[in-house]
Amino acid sequence: MSRVLAVVRMQLLNWPINIAWPWGILFSSFLINYAIQSALVRQTVGESTTGGLLSIYTVVFVAYLISVSQDLPFALGLGVSRRTFHLASGLMLTTEALLYGTLLYLFALIERATDGFGVELAFFGLPFMSTSNPLLQILVYTVPFLLFGVLGFAVGLVFKRWGANGVLTLSVAAILAIGAAVYLITRAERWRAVGGWFVDQSTVGLFIGWPLLLVVPLAALSHLLIRRVTV
Amino acid sequence: MENDRPIFLQIAELLENAILDGSLPEETQVPSTNELAAFHRINPATAAKGVNQLVDDGTLYKRRGIGMFVSPGAREKLRTRRREEFADQYVNPLVTEARKLGISATDLKKMIDAAKERS
Amino acid sequence: MIPAIAVDNLTKRYGKFTALENVNLTLNEHRIYGLLGRNGAGKTTLMRILTAQEFATSGSVAVFGKAPYENEAVLSRVCFIKESQVYPQHLRVRHALGAAALVYPNWDERFARSLLEDFQLPADRLVKKLSRGMLSALGIIIGLASRAPLTFFDEPYLGLDAVARQLFYDRLLTDFSEHPRTVVLSTHLIDEVSALIEHVLLIDRGRIVLDDEVEAVRGQLLTVSGASRAVDEFAAAGTELHRTTLNGTARVTLRGAFVPADHDRARSLGLRVEAESLQELVVRLTASPRRPADAETAGDSPEKEILR
Numbered sequence: 001m002s003r004v005l006a007v008v009r010m011q012l013l014n015w016p017i018n019i020a021w022p023w024g025i026l027f028s029s030f031l032i033n034y035a036i037q038s039a040l041v042r043q044t045v046g047e048s049t050t051g052g053l054l055s056i057y058t059v060v061f062v063a064y065l066i067s068v069s070q071d072l073p074f075a076l077g078l079g080v081s082r083r084t085f086h087l088a089s090g091l092m093l094t095t096e097a098l099l100y101g102t103l104l105y106l107f108a109l110i111e112r113a114t115d116g117f118g119v120e121l122a123f124f125g126l127p128f129m130s131t132s133n134p135l136l137q138i139l140v141y142t143v144p145f146l147l148f149g150v151l152g153f154a155v156g157l158v159f160k161r162w163g164a165n166g167v168l169t170l171s172v173a174a175i176l177a178i179g180a181a182v183y184l185i186t187r188a189e190r191w192r193a194v195g196g197w198f199v200d201q202s203t204v205g206l207f208i209g210w211p212l213l214l215v216v217p218l219a220a221l222s223h224l225l226i227r228r229v230t231v
Numbered sequence: 232m233e234n235d236r237p238i239f240l241q242i243a244e245l246l247e248n249a250i251l252d253g254s255l256p257e258e259t260q261v262p263s264t265n266e267l268a269a270f271h272r273i274n275p276a277t278a279a280k281g282v283n284q285l286v287d288d289g290t291l292y293k294r295r296g297i298g299m300f301v302s303p304g305a306r307e308k309l310r311t312r313r314r315e316e317f318a319d320q321y322v323n324p325l326v327t328e329a330r331k332l333g334i335s336a337t338d339l340k341k342m343i344d345a346a347k348e349r350s
Numbered sequence: 351m352i353p354a355i356a357v358d359n360l361t362k363r364y365g366k367f368t369a370l371e372n373v374n375l376t377l378n379e380h381r382i383y384g385l386l387g388r389n390g391a392g393k394t395t396l397m398r399i400l401t402a403q404e405f406a407t408s409g410s411v412a413v414f415g416k417a418p419y420e421n422e423a424v425l426s427r428v429c430f431i432k433e434s435q436v437y438p439q440h441l442r443v444r445h446a447l448g449a450a451a452l453v454y455p456n457w458d459e460r461f462a463r464s465l466l467e468d469f470q471l472p473a474d475r476l477v478k479k480l481s482r483g484m485l486s487a488l489g490i491i492i493g494l495a496s497r498a499p500l501t502f503f504d505e506p507y508l509g510l511d512a513v514a515r516q517l518f519y520d521r522l523l524t525d526f527s528e529h530p531r532t533v534v535l536s537t538h539l540i541d542e543v544s545a546l547i548e549h550v551l552l553i554d555r556g557r558i559v560l561d562d563e564v565e566a567v568r569g570q571l572l573t574v575s576g577a578s579r580a581v582d583e584f585a586a587a588g589t590e591l592h593r594t595t596l597n598g599t600a601r602v603t604l605r606g607a608f609v610p611a612d613h614d615r616a617r618s619l620g621l622r623v624e625a626e627s628l629q630e631l632v633v634r635l636t637a638s639p640r641r642p643a644d645a646e647t648a649g650d651s652p653e654k655e656i657l658r
Contacts, residue, residue, distance in 0.1 A: 003422055003426075003453075006452045006453055007452075007453075009452055010448075010449045010452050010453070013441075013445040013448050013449060014438070014440055014441060014442075014445055017440045066439075070436060070437075070438040070439060071438050073435075073436040074435075074436055074437060074438055074441075074449070076403055077403070077430065077432060077435050077436065078429075078449060078450060078453050078454075079401070079422070079425035079426055079428055079429065079430070079453060079454075079498075080422070080425070080453060081402075081420045081421070081422050081425060082420060083420055084422065227420075228405070230398075230403060230404045230405065231403050231436070232545055233625065234568065234569065234625040234626060234627045234628070235568075235569050235572075235608075235610070235613060235623075235625025236568065236569045236609070236610050236625075237565040237566075237568050237569065238545055238565065238568065239565055240610075264527075265527040265528070268523060268527055269520075269523060269524055269527065271545070272519065272520065272523065272545060272546070273523075273545040273546065274382055274523070274545065274546055274547065274548050275523070275526065275527045276381065276548050277545070277548065277565065280565070319611065319614045319618075320614055323614065323617075323618040324614070324617040324618050326618075327617070327618050327619070327620050328620070331620055
């Protein structure tokens with residue numbers, strides 16, 4: 001365990017960079033949305049929701065992808081085992097997710113208290129993401145971080161082992177799978193049912209339950225992939 | 232350090248030379264293995280081998296906890312041995328070269344005397 | 351006593367290309383080994399497999415008695431300074447040293463700092479902005495300060511000038527004397543390190559062609575020149591590797607278990623004697639287009655150059 005902590009500390013050696021990227025980008029996205037909203041607020045009625053929050057989740061995805069490409073070879077070069085690196089990454093991701101999730105929740109509270117920062121902006125508190133229980137609300141923000149991080153890590157491993165071709169193949173396969181699903185649903189004229197299903201899912205189900213269900217197999221896949229990585 | 236023979240032998244030779252020319256008197260301490268290694272920029276194990284060679288043939292002896300010292304009588308013993316080797320190392324090649332150049336034994340002796348005068 | 355490294359019938363193939371073939375080695379503790387060979391001979395592949403960064407196709411390796419794969423008890427005692435080490439994008443020199451300090455139990459911070467000064471490496475510089483020489487210096491500092499019981503240096507001198515290289519050798523020797531460890535130094539600059547290393551391992555095209563004490567090998571290669579008849583008389587004492595003739599004189603390179611007395615004998619035959627360096631021996635053993643194994647059985651027909 002101490003070795004895992006040592007690797008976490010190793011990852012944190014350059015912590016300003018680790019923090020700067022996700023929050024820097026989120027802050028930029030926020031500023032842009034705020035500026036736009038403050039121009040629009042007199043023209044529209046009611047709250048304006050934006051998808052700017054997605055930016056920080058995307059950055060976490062990219063960060064863990066890059067981590068496999070740069071931090072893993074560095075760590076292996078220093079005699080760290082693959083398993084330890086994986087565990088350390090998982091520990092870091094979980095901690096980050098909880099920390100960031102809580103921060104987002106706090107920002108959402110501030111947003112609500114200030115009527116959308118005075119311009120009726122709904123950047124942090126999105127209606128389809130809200131739930132009544134504060135603890136669950138924090139988890140609603142937190143769990144997607146886990147999903148994006150684990151996904152980035154897994155894709156990073158695919159890239160490490162099979163290069164650009166591997167990732168392209170994976171993307172093509174994903175696109176084909178989605179395309180096939182769309183085709184089948186259209187054929188069966190079941191879009192109503194699909195849409196209905198999504199609406200029926202509770203916020204908790206959509207942002208906590210299903211993501212967690214996906215995190216588990218992805219983490220297991222990463223475990224299998226990392227065992228044969230060479231640097 | 233030269234290519235033609237093991238370094239440990241060269242180390243042993245250097246120490247022997249120092250003993251012969253008096254810069255390392257009998258009963259004085261010889262530099263440690265690490266000192267020799269650092270000075271000559273060689274592996275400590277090689278330096279140790281050279282020193283041990285001299286311990287084995289009695290030129291040096293070990294004082295526990297202190298180091299290696301030059302044995303009494305080492306200088307004389309070395310001198311005798313080197314004199315025996317002198318013929319093979321220097322005299323024979325000298326004679327062969329002299330013969331090649333057509334230098335007679337008399338001329339050779341004259342040359343040796345002249346050299347001795349000068350030194 | 352457990353050897354530091356035990357390699358048993360190791361083979362590594364990349365598709366059709368065989369990088370290592372039936373390599374058998376035993377390396378003992380507390381010695382400096384020279385791992386020599388041409389580019390692409392297999393030196394780095396061997397070291398990568400020994401540090402579990404690459405996997406064997408067949409055969410096994412043991413480091414301090416255990417397989418290194420995913421074994422941190424072993425890996426924390428091994429430091430591999432690669433020629434092509436990847437450093438994360440925004441890492442600075444002091445971060446790199448900090449990282450090494452976290453994973454190497456024997457890390458000596460004071461030693462690292464004094465080495466930083468010795469090599470004049472700026473601690474705050476971004477690693478990606480370092481020149482090739484400074485990057486090598488960083489690797490050397492990590493390797494030395496790690497005090498890892500088994501330390502590999504893979505061509506650590508790239509980009510370093512002669513002064514810096516000598517600094518490295520001096521620091522390595524001094525530290526090795528005071529804190530013995532097992533060092534494997536892979537290099538092309540054989541003559542520079544031939545006094546440092548105790549044992550030479552020569553790899554050629556994936557096979558071990560020399561595995562011997564340097565002191566035993568030193569002096570094995572001799573070039574004698576002079577009257578052809580005298581040369582022939584002396585040449586019987588060894589294996590002829592190369593012969594050049596000009597009128598009635600010949601110049602022959604021989605390999606054999608020569609001692610100083612043989613030199614005296616050659617000189618008394620009127621021959622000129624040159625002892626060839628370890629580097630020369632290595633070149634001779636790896637230059638042949640035929641595989642070393644074939645050369646042994648083909649009767650050693652030496653290259654003959656007749657100059658007229």
